[in-house]
Amino acid sequence: MDMAIYSTGDRVQVAQKNPVAKTYIGVVSKDSTSKVLMLRLDNGYSLGVKLGKGMSINVIGKQELKKSVKVNAKQDKNMPKISIVSTGGTISSSIDYKTGAVSPITKPEELLAKIPELTKIVYVTNVAQPFAVFSEDMGPKEWQKLAKEVASELNKGNEGVIVTHGTDTLHYTAAALSFMLTNLSKPVAVVGGQRSSDRGSFDGALNLICGAHFAKSNVAEVAVVMHGTTEDNFCLVNRGTKVRKLHSSRRDAFRPVNEMPIGRMWKDGTFEVLNKDYKKRSTGKVIADVDFESKVALLKFYPGADPDLLKYFVKKGYKGIIIEAAGLGQVATNPIDKNKSWLPAIKEATKKKVFIGFTSQAIYGRVDPFVYSNARLLKEAGAVFLEDMLSETALVKLGWVLAHSKNHTEAEDLMLRNIAGEISHKIEPRGFLY
Amino acid sequence: MDMAIYSTGDRVQVAQKNPVAKTYIGVVSKDSTSKVLMLRLDNGYSLGVKLGKGMSINVIGKQELKKSVKVNAKQDKNMPKISIVSTGGTISSSIDYKTGAVSPITKPEELLAKIPELTKIVYVTNVAQPFAVFSEDMGPKEWQKLAKEVASELNKGNEGVIVTHGTDTLHYTAAALSFMLTNLSKPVAVVGGQRSSDRGSFDGALNLICGAHFAKSNVAEVAVVMHGTTEDNFCLVNRGTKVRKLHSSRRDAFRPVNEMPIGRMWKDGTFEVLNKDYKKRSTGKVIADVDFESKVALLKFYPGADPDLLKYFVKKGYKGIIIEAAGLGQVATNPIDKNKSWLPAIKEATKKKVFIGFTSQAIYGRVDPFVYSNARLLKEAGAVFLEDMLSETALVKLGWVLAHSKNHTEAEDLMLRNIAGEISHKIEPRGFLY
Numbered sequence: 102m103d104m105a106i107y108s109t110g111d112r113v114q115v116a117q118k119n120p121v122a123k124t125y126i127g128v129v130s131k132d133s134t135s136k137v138l139m140l141r142l143d144n145g146y147s148l149g150v151k152l153g154k155g156m157s158i159n160v161i162g163k164q165e166l167k168k169s170v171k172v173n174a175k176q177d178k179n180m181p182k183i184s185i186v187s188t189g190g191t192i193s194s195s196i197d198y199k200t201g202a203v204s205p206i207t208k209p210e211e212l213l214a215k216i217p218e219l220t221k222i223v224y225v226t227n228v229a230q231p232f233a234v235f236s237e238d239m240g241p242k243e244w245q246k247l248a249k250e251v252a253s254e255l256n257k258g259n260e261g262v263i264v265t266h267g268t269d270t271l272h273y274t275a276a277a278l279s280f281m282l283t284n285l286s287k288p289v290a291v292v293g294g295q296r297s298s299d300r301g302s303f304d305g306a307l308n309l310i311c312g313a314h315f316a317k318s319n320v321a322e323v324a325v326v327m328h329g330t331t332e333d334n335f336c337l338v339n340r341g342t343k344v345r346k347l348h349s350s351r352r353d354a355f356r357p358v359n360e361m362p363i364g365r366m367w368k369d370g371t372f373e374v375l376n377k378d379y380k381k382r383s384t385g386k387v388i389a390d391v392d393f394e395s396k397v398a399l400l401k402f403y404p405g406a407d408p409d410l411l412k413y414f415v416k417k418g419y420k421g422i423i424i425e426a427a428g429l430g431q432v433a434t435n436p437i438d439k440n441k442s443w444l445p446a447i448k449e450a451t452k453k454k455v456f457i458g459f460t461s462q463a464i465y466g467r468v469d470p471f472v473y474s475n476a477r478l479l480k481e482a483g484a485v486f487l488e489d490m491l492s493e494t495a496l497v498k499l500g501w502v503l504a505h506s507k508n509h510t511e512a513e514d515l516m517l518r519n520i521a522g523e524i525s526h527k528i529e530p531r532g533f534l535y
Numbered sequence: 536m537d538m539a540i541y542s543t544g545d546r547v548q549v550a551q552k553n554p555v556a557k558t559y560i561g562v563v564s565k566d567s568t569s570k571v572l573m574l575r576l577d578n579g580y581s582l583g584v585k586l587g588k589g590m591s592i593n594v595i596g597k598q599e600l601k602k603s604v605k606v607n608a609k610q611d612k613n614m615p616k617i618s619i620v621s622t623g624g625t626i627s628s629s630i631d632y633k634t635g636a637v638s639p640i641t642k643p644e645e646l647l648a649k650i651p652e653l654t655k656i657v658y659v660t661n662v663a664q665p666f667a668v669f670s671e672d673m674g675p676k677e678w679q680k681l682a683k684e685v686a687s688e689l690n691k692g693n694e695g696v697i698v699t700h701g702t703d704t705l706h707y708t709a710a711a712l713s714f715m716l717t718n719l720s721k722p723v724a725v726v727g728g729q730r731s732s733d734r735g736s737f738d739g740a741l742n743l744i745c746g747a748h749f750a751k752s753n754v755a756e757v758a759v760v761m762h763g764t765t766e767d768n769f770c771l772v773n774r775g776t777k778v779r780k781l782h783s784s785r786r787d788a789f790r791p792v793n794e795m796p797i798g799r800m801w802k803d804g805t806f807e808v809l810n811k812d813y814k815k816r817s818t819g820k821v822i823a824d825v826d827f828e829s830k831v832a833l834l835k836f837y838p839g840a841d842p843d844l845l846k847y848f849v850k851k852g853y854k855g856i857i858i859e860a861a862g863l864g865q866v867a868t869n870p871i872d873k874n875k876s877w878l879p880a881i882k883e884a885t886k887k888k889v890f891i892g893f894t895s896q897a898i899y900g901r902v903d904p905f906v907y908s909n910a911r912l913l914k915e916a917g918a919v920f921l922e923d924m925l926s927e928t929a930l931v932k933l934g935w936v937l938a939h940s941k942n943h944t945e946a947e948d949l950m951l952r953n954i955a956g957e958i959s960h961k962i963e964p965r966g967f968l969y
Contacts, residue, residue, distance in 0.1 A: 240872065534968040
């Protein structure tokens with residue numbers, strides 16, 4: 102096989118025989134190496150094909166450069182004003198097929214040229230980009246910058262803000278904004294896309310359209326606004342503290358946990374409310390209260406896990422740890438091998454004023470220290486059972502709470518107080534596998 | 536409020552005012568303390584009520600001791616022979632309401648007296664209990680003992696085996712049995728119960744009935760057989776490597792991931808196959824191949840996570856680590872704070888021959904190193920992307936594989952080879968949120 106037979110930008114048909122016979126058609130991207138052929142498929146996905154024996158590659162055309170379609174992206178200043186804050190990631194980038202280079206969209210006109218429908222919904226006053234990182238590279242510092250930027254845009258007189266974000270850690274960021282934006286009086290839509298914006302199948306378009314409708318809505322919450330199904334019909338509006346990416350690649354990957362979505366936002370702007378329990382739009386300045394204790398960790402328990410791991414975090418000066426426990430909030434407390442009991446390490450940690458919070462790796466449901474006697478031992482050792490809070494939300498909340506409380510008692514009180522919809526008093530059964 | 540007004544075994548009505556007005560009716564259990572009143576509710580659940588101001592407690596009756604109903608538990612030796620292996624936990628225990636003491640069921644007659652329907656389905660030759668621990672106290676050593684016991688029972692001429700298990704880590708154990716029982720020629724049903732066996736609402740009864748039907752079926756796999764809905768109509772038969780507890784307390788908490796359940800086992804023994812891709816019953820001795828490397832860890836990535844954690848495991852002599860990464864298999868590789876990049880720590884680990892496997896915390900879907908360039912960097916650093924394997928299954932498989940491979944290449948090959956149905960070549964869309 103000769104690398105020279107095709108080059109970047111060629112449209113090729115690849116037929117492989119192993120491990121199964123398959124044919125792919127796509128455009129060669131410049132990321133290709135001598136071992137892996139990177140294709141951009143027609144559905145917008147990227148695909149890496151391992152080059153190997155028994156494979157045939159035929160050039161079947163040249164990638165047609167997209168015609169610069171002249172769109173009527175003229176904005177109407179009488180439409181509700183919103184602003185977009187972009188953090189980087191697929192949704193806010195444009196790819197040059199000639200070179201494969203990814204370039205960020207930084208002007209309203211660029212975005213509106215791609216999604217002219219937006220001009221019929223809102224007036225985009227600004228596209229701000231405080232930083233550009235992939236979502237897996239986000240961290241507390243980026244959450245802080247982002248919260249400040251969003252608050253600033255909201256306080257400039259915009260009706261709402263759309264945050265564009267890579268999808269992988271989008272739910273952590275949505276939770277962070279939920280706690281950091283206090284006195285939130287306007288909607289904040291967090292949207293992502295799994296396919297790049299220069300594609301016909303660009304899923305970010307629907308998400309941005311729904312996000313724009315949401316940004317002028319009556320809901321004063323941070324919400325994740327993403328595809329509700331694999332169709333381009335509506336987005337789910339899920340509360341920022343009660344949502345999780347539950348599929349690595351589907352467009353409808355973001356699902357509510359333990360509650361119904363706030364609603365469905367249809368493409369035409371119809372807002373079908375499914376859960377009336379949301380904060381309504383009001384007036385007043387939004388505050389970015391971004392103090393955050395970054396020495397917090399999330400630790401998933403598993404059978405046979407060594408409790409020394411907990412000691413490691415304590416030694417490293419961590420101030421709080423969320424233990425993603427089994428079932429109703431269980432870790433080993435009475436194993437046959439006594440060294441595997443987590444009870445002594447938990448006692449030691451809480452004695453040193455390290456906050457130990459329990460969530461469930463079952464994802465849905467609530468932790469409860471009162472069903473089994475061994476969980477009561479954990480509670481007596483100082484572990485705090487965090488109701489039906491998602492592990493990811495609990496981690497983010499803990500960092501925020503520890504920077505906002507004077508002592509352990511106050512921290513416990515704040516962790517168990519419902520601040521941004523993160524604790525459901527009653528779990529909605531329809532929210533299971535919704 | 537006077538503790539003396541009620542005592543263990545009393546049926547009481549508790550009315551609380553805070554945080555919300557609620558009334559509970561249940562029987563006082565002896566676990567009650569001066570701070571928490573433990574009730575056994577009529578639905579079989581335990582509930583702890585924090586005693587406090589504004590609460591009224593009225594004794595409304597005495598718990599009626601269950602009449603020892605004489606059941607026709609006589610076994611028919613012509614029925615298909617099966618055996619039960621009990622590990623402890625709610626399903627295999629009986630609670631004395633007078634004292635609250637939990638005692639294990641160790642004889643077929645005791646179990647059959649509780650679930651006489653079993654005599655019409657199978658002939659239970661033995662109830663073995665190699666150990667008795669709660670499921671959160673299980674570990675590799677218990678998996679090994681259990682696998683040996685199950686193999687021994689299967690090789691004694693039983694048609695199949697039912698394993699009873701606490702629910703919290705049941706899916707880890709089911710995965711362990713799936714790898715350890717090689718040459719499996721008969722069915723192994725792993726069942727649990729969320730409510731104790733002396734309750735009318737004992738959910739373990741349906742699970743045991745379905746488990747018994749399954750144990751004489753044609754499916755030579757380890758399967759989790761648990762309630763399919765909140766009704767007592769059928770159980771789902773889910774492959775032991777493709778199932779997860781997805782709710783902390785619902786009876787239908789065990790759901791398939793990335794594939795359809797093998798089928799529905801109805802109460803009357805009707806087996807409705809939903810996924811034909813299962814191993815059929817055959818003959819031949821079952822082998823308990825239980826070698827296991829216990830120095831394996833499961834590590835969940837989160838934004839801002841310190842890569843030093845990985846170094847800690849390497850230093851501690853761990854031989855393999857499953858990283859439950861974000862989305863398609865992402866961890867920080869290019870953060871603004873360079874100390875937060877996981878790339879150097881992963882390179883260092885793989886250089887020292889520590890196996891690094893990637894799974895997705897999105898749960899559903901597949902990891903893929905070829906969509907984004909930063910994931911390719913992780914692959915180049917030696918991380919192995921474990922397709923659509925569940926994190927819990929991957930952890931268990933890694934411990935088993937590392938004890939069954941001579942070197943890193945062989946381990947990688949085994950980890951990527953489908954041994955017990957843990958890797959789906961094609962993900963079944965209907966398996967999403969099933």
